[in-house]
Amino acid sequence: MVFHDITREKQIELLKTEFVSLAAHQLRTPLSAMKWATQMLLDGDAGKLTEEQEELLQKSFQSTDRMIRLINDLLNVTRIEEGRYLYRPTLQQIGDIIKNMVQSYQDTAKQKKIRLELKMPQKEIPRIVVDMEKIQLVIQNLLENALHYTSPGGEVTVELHYDTKEVRVSFEDTGIGIPVEQQEVIFERFTQADPSPTRVYEGTGLGLSISKQLVMLMGGRIWVESEVNRGSTFYFTLSFEACREEDMAQEALSRVNFQGIRILVADDNATNCMIAEEMLTV
Numbered sequence: 001m002v003f004h005d006i007t008r009e010k011q012i013e014l015l016k017t018e019f020v021s022l023a024a025h026q027l028r029t030p031l032s033a034m035k036w037a038t039q040m041l042l043d044g045d046a047g048k049l050t051e052e053q054e055e056l057l058q059k060s061f062q063s064t065d066r067m068i069r070l071i072n073d074l075l076n077v078t079r080i081e082e083g084r085y086l087y088r089p090t091l092q093q094i095g096d097i098i099k100n101m102v103q104s105y106q107d108t109a110k111q112k113k114i115r116l117e118l119k120m121p122q123k124e125i126p127r128i129v130v131d132m133e134k135i136q137l138v139i140q141n142l143l144e145n146a147l148h149y150t151s152p153g154g155e156v157t158v159e160l161h162y163d164t165k166e167v168r169v170s171f172e173d174t175g176i177g178i179p180v181e182q183q184e185v186i187f188e189r190f191t192q193a194d195p196s197p198t199r200v201y202e203g204t205g206l207g208l209s210i211s212k213q214l215v216m217l218m219g220g221r222i223w224v225e226s227e228v229n230r231g232s233t234f235y236f237t238l239s240f241e242a243c244r245e246e247d248m249a250q251e252a253l254s255r256v257n258f259q260g261i262r263i264l265v266a267d268d269n270a271t272n273c274m275i276a277e278e279m280l281t282v
Helices: 007-042 051-081 094-104 106-111 132-148 207-217 243-254 270-280
Strands: 090-092 115-119 128-130 155-162 166-173 221-227 231-239
Touching (some): 094 106, 094 155, 132 166, 132 207, 132 231
Antiparallel strands (some): 221 231
């Protein structure tokens, strides 16, 4: 039997994660300022632009926005790796969440001349236990992925199915497709369907990795079925199993009377304490 001390490797990995997190935080603030300043110029707040000026500023805005997206993805990855991406389960109507997300991307689809369609069951879908913020991020990543790899004139179809045990959501596109040998590794960090140096489609290669980890965190599964030059369909599932317990817990909590209970609020920011006091005073 051979033992190998991995303490040093773990320390290096931790330092690397901390550095990425710190660098990303420091970069996001000035980049955000640049993005919104550019947007103000594009909106004509500093005067009318010539066609050439508008074109240059539009390119600058898109590049800055792409950098901010990369930074947000890096921050999400480091939060997950450090265990700081807390899971906050609540009962939600998954159909409403998907409907709102698809609606918010209709303008993007129209700009790309892609038909974006949503198919929902006729019957009302039971509520399900999910983390609202994280399920929205999963849907956002899969929607953006489908739109990103689909050419003008193509189609993206989001469909929701459910039975007594689980909800299954699919994102079908008519994009470039994924080779069979890459379908197993597509959910790994910094992996893309087109890894060549001359690839046409830009991206961070983090969205699917983040989505997989978040779906697994919520007790679900995620996978892809694809054929090159014919498109891809990404699926994820979520279980109904925990819903009854969550319903009972929320019902019990609603019967608890918190009036008169003293609460200690600890924060190093006086403004936050003031806001918390206002919110807790009834």
